[in-house]
Amino acid sequence: MGTDFIFTDRADYVGEDRVLYLSDNESLLRAQTLPDCREGRVLDVGTGSGVQTVAAFRRGATSVVSVDINPRATDMARFNLALNGLPTDGVVLTDFAELESDAPFDLMVSNPPFVPVPPDTQFMRSGASGQDGLDFIRLLLERRTALLAKGGTFCLVSISVGPFAFSELERLLVADYHQESVRIDVQTIFPAPAPIEDFIDVFGDLSTANDWRKSLRAAGFTHLHNLLVTVSKAPLSEFRRTALARTLPPVGENKGSVDWPDYLDEVRLARASAQQTCSLSPGLDRASNTGNCPQP
Numbered sequence: 493m494g495t496d497f498i499f500t501d502r503a504d505y506v507g508e509d510r511v512l513y514l515s516d517n518e519s520l521l522r523a524q525t526l527p528d529c530r531e532g533r534v535l536d537v538g539t540g541s542g543v544q545t546v547a548a549f550r551r552g553a554t555s556v557v558s559v560d561i562n563p564r565a566t567d568m569a570r571f572n573l574a575l576n577g578l579p580t581d582g583v584v585l586t587d588f589a590e591l592e593s594d595a596p597f598d599l600m601v602s603n604p605p606f607v608p609v610p611p612d613t614q615f616m617r618s619g620a621s622g623q624d625g626l627d628f629i630r631l632l633l634e635r636r637t638a639l640l641a642k643g644g645t646f647c648l649v650s651i652s653v654g655p656f657a658f659s660e661l662e663r664l665l666v667a668d669y670h671q672e673s674v675r676i677d678v679q680t681i682f683p684a685p686a687p688i689e690d691f692i693d694v695f696g697d698l699s700t701a702n703d704w705r706k707s708l709r710a711a712g713f714t715h716l717h718n719l720l721v722t723v724s725k726a727p728l729s730e731f732r733r734t735a736l737a738r739t740l741p742p743v744g745e746n747k748g749s750v751d752w753p754d755y756l757d758e759v760r761l762a763r764a765s766a767q768q769t770c771s772l773s774p775g776l777d778r779a780s781n782t783g784n785c786p787q788p
Protein backbone atom coordinates (compact mmCIF):
# COMPACT_ATOMS: atom_id res chain seq x y z
CA MET A 493 0.00 0.00 0.00
CA GLY A 494 1.93 3.03 -1.24
CA THR A 495 5.38 2.48 0.18
CA ASP A 496 4.10 0.29 3.02
CA PHE A 497 3.92 -3.51 3.11
CA ILE A 498 0.92 -5.26 4.66
CA PHE A 499 1.11 -8.97 5.43
CA THR A 500 -2.27 -10.68 5.79
CA ASP A 501 -4.23 -13.85 5.01
CA ARG A 502 -5.24 -14.89 1.54
CA ALA A 503 -8.94 -14.79 0.66
CA ASP A 504 -9.01 -18.63 0.59
CA TYR A 505 -7.55 -19.07 4.11
CA VAL A 506 -9.21 -22.04 5.81
CA GLY A 507 -10.90 -21.31 9.15
CA GLU A 508 -13.23 -18.70 10.57
CA ASP A 509 -10.41 -16.68 12.14
CA ARG A 510 -9.12 -15.40 8.79
CA VAL A 511 -7.63 -11.91 8.93
CA LEU A 512 -9.15 -9.81 6.18
CA TYR A 513 -7.11 -9.55 3.01
CA LEU A 514 -6.68 -6.07 1.52
CA SER A 515 -10.04 -5.87 -0.19
CA ASP A 516 -10.09 -3.12 -2.81
CA ASN A 517 -13.47 -1.67 -1.96
CA GLU A 518 -13.18 -1.92 1.81
CA SER A 519 -9.73 -2.04 3.39
CA LEU A 520 -7.76 -0.20 0.73
CA LEU A 521 -10.49 2.25 -0.18
CA ARG A 522 -10.97 3.32 3.46
CA ALA A 523 -7.24 3.43 4.15
CA GLN A 524 -6.44 5.46 1.05
CA THR A 525 -9.22 8.00 1.68
CA LEU A 526 -8.68 8.45 5.41
CA PRO A 527 -8.80 12.17 6.34
CA ASP A 528 -5.91 14.08 7.83
CA CYS A 529 -5.11 12.74 11.32
CA ARG A 530 -2.43 15.31 12.20
CA GLU A 531 -1.85 15.73 15.94
CA GLY A 532 -4.71 13.37 16.61
CA ARG A 533 -5.41 10.30 18.71
CA VAL A 534 -6.99 7.65 16.49
CA LEU A 535 -9.04 4.55 17.32
CA ASP A 536 -9.05 1.75 14.74
CA VAL A 537 -11.93 -0.60 15.57
CA GLY A 538 -11.52 -4.14 14.21
CA THR A 539 -7.98 -3.51 13.04
CA GLY A 540 -7.47 -6.86 11.24
CA SER A 541 -4.12 -6.61 9.44
CA GLY A 542 -3.66 -3.10 10.86
CA VAL A 543 -4.11 -1.49 7.45
CA GLN A 544 -6.19 1.46 8.74
CA THR A 545 -3.69 1.98 11.57
CA VAL A 546 -0.79 2.21 9.14
CA ALA A 547 -2.80 4.71 7.07
CA ALA A 548 -3.63 6.79 10.18
CA PHE A 549 0.05 7.03 11.13
CA ARG A 550 0.89 8.03 7.55
CA ARG A 551 -1.76 10.79 7.79
CA GLY A 552 0.04 12.14 10.84
CA ALA A 553 -1.71 10.51 13.83
CA THR A 554 0.19 11.02 17.07
CA SER A 555 -1.02 7.70 18.44
CA VAL A 556 -3.37 4.92 17.37
CA VAL A 557 -5.20 2.40 19.52
CA SER A 558 -6.01 -0.62 17.34
CA VAL A 559 -8.41 -3.21 18.72
CA ASP A 560 -9.47 -6.62 17.50
CA ILE A 561 -11.10 -9.66 19.05
CA ASN A 562 -9.12 -12.09 16.90
CA PRO A 563 -5.62 -12.90 18.24
CA ARG A 564 -4.36 -13.72 14.73
CA ALA A 565 -5.39 -10.19 13.75
CA THR A 566 -3.64 -8.41 16.62
CA ASP A 567 -0.50 -10.49 15.97
CA MET A 568 -0.61 -9.53 12.29
CA ALA A 569 -1.31 -5.87 13.04
CA ARG A 570 1.72 -5.73 15.37
CA PHE A 571 3.83 -7.47 12.74
CA ASN A 572 2.76 -5.02 10.02
CA LEU A 573 3.37 -1.98 12.19
CA ALA A 574 6.85 -3.22 13.08
CA LEU A 575 7.51 -4.09 9.43
CA ASN A 576 6.76 -0.50 8.47
CA GLY A 577 8.70 1.04 11.33
CA LEU A 578 5.60 2.17 13.28
CA PRO A 579 4.77 1.86 17.01
CA THR A 580 3.13 -1.42 18.02
CA ASP A 581 2.15 -0.59 21.60
CA GLY A 582 -1.37 0.60 20.70
CA VAL A 583 -2.55 -2.79 19.46
CA VAL A 584 -4.97 -4.37 21.93
CA LEU A 585 -6.61 -7.78 21.87
CA THR A 586 -10.08 -7.05 23.20
CA ASP A 587 -13.77 -7.06 22.45
CA PHE A 588 -14.61 -3.52 21.33
CA ALA A 589 -17.72 -3.69 23.51
CA GLU A 590 -15.40 -3.71 26.54
CA LEU A 591 -12.84 -1.13 25.43
CA GLU A 592 -12.18 1.64 27.89
CA SER A 593 -10.13 4.75 27.32
CA ASP A 594 -8.91 7.50 29.66
CA ALA A 595 -9.08 10.18 26.96
CA PRO A 596 -11.39 10.60 23.98
CA PHE A 597 -10.16 9.94 20.44
CA ASP A 598 -10.07 12.57 17.69
CA LEU A 599 -10.88 10.13 14.93
CA MET A 600 -12.46 6.70 14.94
CA VAL A 601 -12.13 4.49 11.87
CA SER A 602 -13.74 1.15 11.25
CA ASN A 603 -14.21 -1.33 8.46
CA PRO A 604 -16.58 -3.32 10.67
CA PRO A 605 -18.08 -6.78 10.29
CA PHE A 606 -21.22 -6.07 8.21
CA VAL A 607 -22.45 -9.27 6.56
CA PRO A 608 -26.13 -10.07 7.32
CA VAL A 609 -26.39 -13.77 8.20
CA PRO A 610 -29.23 -16.08 9.25
CA PRO A 611 -29.24 -17.05 12.95
CA ASP A 612 -26.65 -19.67 14.04
CA THR A 613 -24.61 -19.38 10.88
CA GLN A 614 -20.96 -20.31 10.89
CA PHE A 615 -19.19 -17.44 9.16
CA MET A 616 -15.95 -15.46 9.22
CA ARG A 617 -15.51 -13.57 12.48
CA SER A 618 -14.32 -10.66 10.37
CA GLY A 619 -17.64 -10.48 8.54
CA ALA A 620 -20.78 -11.66 10.34
CA SER A 621 -22.80 -8.96 12.07
CA GLY A 622 -26.23 -10.26 12.98
CA GLN A 623 -29.36 -10.84 10.96
CA ASP A 624 -29.43 -7.41 9.29
CA GLY A 625 -25.63 -7.01 9.25
CA LEU A 626 -25.86 -3.88 11.41
CA ASP A 627 -25.17 -5.21 14.91
CA PHE A 628 -21.60 -3.92 14.90
CA ILE A 629 -22.58 -0.54 13.44
CA ARG A 630 -25.14 -0.16 16.25
CA LEU A 631 -22.40 -0.96 18.77
CA LEU A 632 -20.09 1.65 17.19
CA LEU A 633 -22.81 4.30 17.38
CA GLU A 634 -23.71 3.31 20.92
CA ARG A 635 -20.10 3.69 22.06
CA ARG A 636 -19.00 6.68 20.00
CA THR A 637 -20.13 9.35 22.46
CA ALA A 638 -18.03 7.72 25.19
CA LEU A 639 -14.96 7.15 23.03
CA LEU A 640 -14.91 9.91 20.41
CA ALA A 641 -14.23 13.54 21.30
CA LYS A 642 -17.07 16.00 20.67
CA GLY A 643 -16.59 17.05 17.07
CA GLY A 644 -14.38 14.02 16.38
CA THR A 645 -14.36 12.40 12.95
CA PHE A 646 -16.04 9.05 12.36
CA CYS A 647 -14.92 7.05 9.31
CA LEU A 648 -16.57 3.88 8.06
CA VAL A 649 -16.72 1.61 5.10
CA SER A 650 -19.63 -0.78 5.07
CA ILE A 651 -22.35 -2.68 3.33
CA SER A 652 -25.87 -2.00 4.55
CA VAL A 653 -29.34 -3.35 3.95
CA GLY A 654 -32.12 -0.92 3.09
CA PRO A 655 -34.80 -0.08 0.60
CA PHE A 656 -33.59 0.80 -2.91
CA ALA A 657 -33.15 4.53 -2.35
CA PHE A 658 -31.54 4.79 1.07
CA SER A 659 -29.64 2.43 3.36
CA GLU A 660 -30.45 1.59 6.95
CA LEU A 661 -26.92 2.66 7.88
CA GLU A 662 -27.64 6.19 6.63
CA ARG A 663 -30.94 6.27 8.54
CA LEU A 664 -29.11 5.21 11.73
CA LEU A 665 -26.42 7.88 11.23
CA VAL A 666 -28.93 10.66 10.64
CA ALA A 667 -30.91 9.61 13.72
CA ASP A 668 -27.81 9.35 15.86
CA TYR A 669 -26.29 12.69 14.84
CA HIS A 670 -29.48 14.74 14.57
CA GLN A 671 -28.55 17.05 17.45
CA GLU A 672 -24.96 17.63 16.38
CA SER A 673 -23.62 20.01 13.80
CA VAL A 674 -21.89 17.61 11.40
CA ARG A 675 -21.45 16.88 7.78
CA ILE A 676 -22.38 13.29 6.93
CA ASP A 677 -20.61 12.46 3.72
CA VAL A 678 -21.76 9.22 2.08
CA GLN A 679 -20.26 7.87 -1.10
CA THR A 680 -21.85 4.94 -2.87
CA ILE A 681 -19.12 2.59 -3.98
CA PHE A 682 -20.81 0.42 -6.63
CA PRO A 683 -22.94 2.13 -9.29
CA ALA A 684 -26.26 0.75 -7.95
CA PRO A 685 -27.59 -1.15 -4.93
CA ALA A 686 -27.97 -4.93 -5.35
CA PRO A 687 -31.26 -6.86 -4.87
CA ILE A 688 -31.05 -8.60 -1.52
CA GLU A 689 -32.49 -11.83 -2.95
CA ASP A 690 -29.18 -12.53 -4.75
CA PHE A 691 -27.43 -12.30 -1.42
CA ILE A 692 -29.97 -14.42 0.45
CA ASP A 693 -29.42 -17.20 -2.09
CA VAL A 694 -25.88 -17.65 -0.74
CA PHE A 695 -27.43 -18.91 2.52
CA GLY A 696 -30.54 -20.45 0.92
CA ASP A 697 -29.65 -24.02 1.97
CA LEU A 698 -29.90 -23.21 5.69
CA SER A 699 -33.03 -24.16 7.62
CA THR A 700 -33.16 -20.69 9.16
CA ALA A 701 -32.86 -18.89 5.81
CA ASN A 702 -36.56 -18.65 5.08
CA ASP A 703 -37.47 -16.94 8.35
CA TRP A 704 -34.46 -14.69 7.91
CA ARG A 705 -35.60 -13.68 4.41
CA LYS A 706 -39.08 -12.94 5.80
CA SER A 707 -37.72 -10.79 8.62
CA LEU A 708 -35.58 -8.74 6.20
CA ARG A 709 -38.51 -8.28 3.84
CA ALA A 710 -40.81 -7.32 6.72
CA ALA A 711 -38.33 -4.60 7.70
CA GLY A 712 -38.47 -3.26 4.13
CA PHE A 713 -34.92 -4.30 3.29
CA THR A 714 -34.93 -5.10 -0.39
CA HIS A 715 -31.42 -4.04 -1.37
CA LEU A 716 -27.79 -3.92 -0.30
CA HIS A 717 -25.77 -0.69 -0.46
CA ASN A 718 -22.01 -0.42 -0.45
CA LEU A 719 -20.91 2.80 1.28
CA LEU A 720 -17.91 4.87 2.26
CA VAL A 721 -18.87 7.22 5.10
CA THR A 722 -17.13 10.13 6.81
CA VAL A 723 -18.84 12.15 9.53
CA SER A 724 -17.02 15.32 10.53
CA LYS A 725 -17.67 18.54 12.42
CA ALA A 726 -19.30 21.28 10.30
CA PRO A 727 -20.69 24.79 10.90
CA LEU A 728 -24.11 23.69 9.64
CA SER A 729 -25.63 20.21 9.52
CA GLU A 730 -25.28 18.69 6.11
CA PHE A 731 -25.97 15.32 4.51
CA ARG A 732 -24.28 14.60 1.21
CA ARG A 733 -24.67 11.47 -0.87
CA THR A 734 -22.57 11.13 -3.99
CA ALA A 735 -21.26 8.36 -6.19
CA LEU A 736 -17.63 7.55 -5.56
CA ALA A 737 -15.42 8.75 -8.37
CA ARG A 738 -13.25 5.68 -8.33
CA THR A 739 -9.70 6.36 -9.31
CA LEU A 740 -7.82 3.95 -7.09
CA PRO A 741 -6.28 1.12 -9.04
CA PRO A 742 -6.41 -2.41 -7.54
CA VAL A 743 -3.22 -3.22 -5.70
CA GLY A 744 -1.01 -6.19 -6.64
CA GLU A 745 -2.69 -9.60 -6.62
CA ASN A 746 -5.43 -8.69 -4.15
CA LYS A 747 -8.67 -10.50 -4.46
CA GLY A 748 -11.06 -7.63 -3.86
CA SER A 749 -14.70 -7.14 -4.71
CA VAL A 750 -14.99 -4.86 -7.70
CA ASP A 751 -18.72 -5.34 -8.34
CA TRP A 752 -21.71 -7.11 -6.75
CA PRO A 753 -21.25 -10.53 -8.46
CA ASP A 754 -17.64 -10.48 -7.31
CA TYR A 755 -18.75 -9.55 -3.79
CA LEU A 756 -21.23 -12.45 -3.70
CA ASP A 757 -18.42 -14.81 -4.76
CA GLU A 758 -16.40 -13.50 -1.83
CA VAL A 759 -19.28 -14.15 0.60
CA ARG A 760 -19.62 -17.71 -0.78
CA LEU A 761 -15.89 -18.28 -0.35
CA ALA A 762 -15.92 -16.80 3.17
CA ARG A 763 -18.77 -19.09 4.14
CA ALA A 764 -17.10 -22.20 2.70
CA SER A 765 -13.74 -21.39 4.32
CA ALA A 766 -15.32 -20.70 7.71
CA GLN A 767 -17.13 -24.04 7.63
CA GLN A 768 -13.90 -25.98 7.25
CA THR A 769 -12.03 -26.69 10.44
CA CYS A 770 -8.47 -25.68 10.82
CA SER A 771 -6.99 -26.87 14.10
CA LEU A 772 -4.53 -24.13 14.84
CA SER A 773 -3.99 -22.77 18.31
CA PRO A 774 -4.68 -19.02 18.60
CA GLY A 775 -1.98 -16.70 17.38
CA LEU A 776 0.38 -17.20 14.52
CA ASP A 777 2.20 -20.22 15.92
CA ARG A 778 2.17 -22.70 13.07
CA ALA A 779 3.97 -25.42 15.03
CA SER A 780 0.66 -27.08 15.86
CA ASN A 781 -0.59 -27.00 12.26
CA THR A 782 -2.12 -30.42 11.82
CA GLY A 783 -2.29 -30.37 8.06
CA ASN A 784 -5.47 -28.66 6.96
CA CYS A 785 -4.41 -25.12 7.76
CA PRO A 786 -2.76 -23.16 4.98
CA GLN A 787 0.94 -22.56 5.36
CA PRO A 788 2.10 -18.94 5.42
Ligand SMILES: C[S@@+](CC[C@H](N)C(=O)[O-])C[C@H]1O[C@@H](n2cnc3c(N)ncnc32)[C@H](O)[C@@H]1O
Nearest residue numbers: 512519538539540560561562587588603605618
Ligand atom coordinates in the same frame (compact mmCIF):
# COMPACT_ATOMS: atom_id res chain seq x y z
C1 LIG B 1 -14.00 -6.37 8.04
S1 LIG B 1 -12.65 -6.72 9.10
C2 LIG B 1 -11.67 -5.27 8.90
C3 LIG B 1 -10.19 -5.49 9.06
C4 LIG B 1 -9.31 -4.25 8.75
N1 LIG B 1 -9.65 -3.12 9.58
C5 LIG B 1 -9.38 -3.86 7.31
O1 LIG B 1 -9.83 -2.76 7.01
O2 LIG B 1 -8.99 -4.69 6.47
C6 LIG B 1 -13.42 -6.50 10.71
C7 LIG B 1 -12.53 -6.81 11.90
O3 LIG B 1 -13.30 -6.62 13.10
C8 LIG B 1 -12.89 -7.59 14.06
N2 LIG B 1 -13.94 -7.74 15.08
C9 LIG B 1 -15.11 -8.41 14.99
N3 LIG B 1 -15.80 -8.32 16.14
C10 LIG B 1 -15.06 -7.56 16.99
C11 LIG B 1 -15.23 -7.11 18.33
N4 LIG B 1 -16.34 -7.41 19.04
N5 LIG B 1 -14.27 -6.34 18.88
C12 LIG B 1 -13.15 -6.02 18.19
N6 LIG B 1 -12.92 -6.43 16.91
C13 LIG B 1 -13.86 -7.18 16.31
C14 LIG B 1 -12.67 -8.84 13.21
O4 LIG B 1 -11.88 -9.80 13.87
C15 LIG B 1 -12.02 -8.24 11.96
O5 LIG B 1 -10.62 -8.25 12.06
